[in-house]
Amino acid sequence: xxxxxxxxxxxxxxxxxxxxxxxxxxxxxxxxxxxxxxxxxxxxxxxxxxxxxxxxxxxxxxxxxxxxxxxxxxxxxxxxxxxxxxxxxxxxxxxxxxxxxxxxxxxxxxxxxxxxxxxxxxxxxxxxxxxxxxxxxxxxxxxxxxxxxxxxxxxxxxxxxxxxxxxxxxxxxxxxxxxxxxxxxxxxxxxxxxxxxxxxxxxxxxxxxxxxxxxxxxxxxxxxxxxxxxxxxxxxxxxxxxxxxxxxxxxxxxxxxxxxxxxxxxxxxxxxxxxxxxxxxxxxxxxxxxxxxxxxxxxxxxxxxxxx
Ligand code: ATP
Ligand code: ZN
Numbered sequence: 001x002x003x004x005x006x007x008x009x010x011x012x013x014x015x016x017x018x019x020x021x022x023x024x025x026x027x028x029x030x031x032x033x034x035x036x037x038x039x040x041x042x043x044x045x046x047x048x049x050x051x052x053x054x055x056x057x058x059x060x061x062x063x064x065x066x067x068x069x070x071x072x073x074x075x076x077x078x079x080x081x082x083x084x085x086x087x088x089x090x091x092x093x094x095x096x097x098x099x100x101x102x103x104x105x106x107x108x109x110x111x112x113x114x115x116x117x118x119x120x121x122x123x124x125x126x127x128x129x130x131x132x133x134x135x136x137x138x139x140x141x142x143x144x145x146x147x148x149x150x151x152x153x154x155x156x157x158x159x160x161x162x163x164x165x166x167x168x169x170x171x172x173x174x175x176x177x178x179x180x181x182x183x184x185x186x187x188x189x190x191x192x193x194x195x196x197x198x199x200x201x202x203x204x205x206x207x208x209x210x211x212x213x214x215x216x217x218x219x220x221x222x223x224x225x226x227x228x229x230x231x232x233x234x235x236x237x238x239x240x241x242x243x244x245x246x247x248x249x250x251x252x253x254x255x256x257x258x259x260x261x262x263x264x265x266x267x268x269x270x271x272x273x274x275x276x277x278x279x280x281x282x283x284x285x286x287x288x289x290x291x292x293x294x295x296x297x298x299x300x301x302x303x304x305x306x307x308x
Contacts, residue, residue, distance in 0.1 A: 012053040013204070013211040016073035019045075019058035023195050026103040027077040031056070034218035054211060064198070065092030074204050074212060077101065080193040081108050081133060081172060089135035097196045099219060102226075104195035106174040108133055111184035113161065113168075118187040124148045124168065130160030131170035133190075140190045158182040221306055228303045229282045233295040234258050234271045243293050248280025271296070277303070 017027040036054055038047035047056035057073055064076035065086035075098070086092040110129070112118055121144035131137045134150040141148050151166045158178050160166040172193070173179060173186050197219070203209045231250075235243045237257075244253055253276035259266035274295075282300050290298055 011207045012049065012055055013075070013208050013215065014055050014057055014073040015215075016057040016059055016064045016067045016076040018061045018064075018078065021061060023061065023077060023079065023104050024058070026195065027101075028056075030077075030101065030103075030219070030222065033222045034215065052211065052214075053207075054215065062086075065095055068092065068095050068198060068200050071200070074199060074208060075215070076198045077195055078198060079104055079106070079172075080196045081106070081136070081191055083196060083198050084191060084193075085133045085135050088139055094201055095198050096201055098199045099197040099216070099223075101195040101197060101219075102223065104193070106172045106193050107186075107189045108136060108170060108191040108193060109173045109179075109186035110188040110190065111158065111169045111171060111173070111179045111182075112187050114180075114183045114185050116185075116187075118185075121146050121188065127167040128165070129168050129170050130157045130166035132157055133170060136190055137170045140188075158184060224279065225303050225306050227279055228306065229278050230301040230303060231274075231276050231278050231282055231298070232301065233274050233290065233298045234269075235274050235296075236294045237270055237272055239294045240272050240274070243274065243290060243295055244276070246286065246289050246293060247276050248278050248282060248286055250276040250278045250280075253277075277306075 015031065017031070018024040036052060037050045038056060039050055040047065045058055047058065049055045057067065059067065061078045061082050064073070064078045065083060067073040068076050069092045080097065083095060083097060087095060110124070121141070124141070124146050125148060127148050128151050129137055129148055130151045130153050132152065132154055134152045137150050151160065153160060153165075157169050157171045159182055160169060161184065162182060169184060170190065171179070176186055179186055204212050231247065233243075240255060244250070247253065253274050256273045258269045258271040258273045260269035287298050287300070
């Protein structure tokens with residue numbers, strides 16, 4: 001196994017992801033979807049890229065910002081919450097959110113006891129707020145002119161009020177179930193979060209820069225594929241423009257005169273076959289509008305891959 005050293009010249013790209021936890025598997029799935037393969041070693045720190053010189057570091061999410069600032073990794077996949085916290089508390093300033101990745105959605109929220117009549121930030125004045133995100137919390141409090149004390153806990157933040165360690169919490173919430181189970185309710189959202197691709201500012205030098213561009217291009221392709229559908233339909237010739245206007249975020253649709261089979265062979269049907277790559281949601285409502293505008297044989301197909 002090659003040594004994991006910082007700042008030495010290297011010609012392989014390194015991506016740091018969570019070893020386990022909520023973002024580990026989706027991050028690996030995303031990187032597999034862009035065609036990366038590794039000599040597997042899930043239980044180890046390092047995965048050696050096989051097809052392309054792109055290696056993985058499997059680490060705790062909290063270590064990713066430091067690995068990026070130290071130049072040990074070129075990209076990291078982590079929650080925006082961790083990136084924002086380490087940016088504000090000074091441990092890893094200046095890192096950039098290069099892409100948002102669409103998984104691991106959650107929000108950082110203030111949770112107060114369920115029975116409270118919450119009227120606004122001023123109500124938090126002088127209280128103790130348990131959180132794993134003291135820098136984001138203090139930044140928010142400062143911006144709202146509130147003076148309150150943060151009690152930094154690395155886990156089980158939501159039980160702090162019932163233990164008497166704090167009055168309220170500032171914690172990550174997705175469904176709100178954990179807060180509810182501890183008789184708390186979310187009242188303020190400080191940050192909307194999801195998994196993001198983070199990197200130090202600037203493009204890596206040399207061959208790593210080219211690998212970085214390739215990775216970003218493929219990631220964009222995969223994200224676009226996930227959001228895309230192909231729609232096919234037959235449309236009366238005179239209504240093609242109207243129908244194309246109804247397609248959600250479609251790229252230059254392919255229009256072909258549609259023939260129909262008569263007794264003497266194929267003849268002009270007066271219809272066009274339309275094939276369109278749509279990047280917007282092709283909902284039932286969209287299909288119904290297209291049908292009302294004269295489209296026939298509407299079919300929505302999934303997209304497996306794309307290079308545009
Ligand atoms: P590690 O061992 O890597 O330090 P961890 O316990 O800090 O793991 P996880 O609980 O796996 O981290 O959460 C990782 C990220 O998942 C969070 O930083 C956040 O961005 C995201 N996430 C999504 N939903 C939630 C949620 N309901 N609670 C906590 N984190 C969530
Ligand atoms: Zn962590």
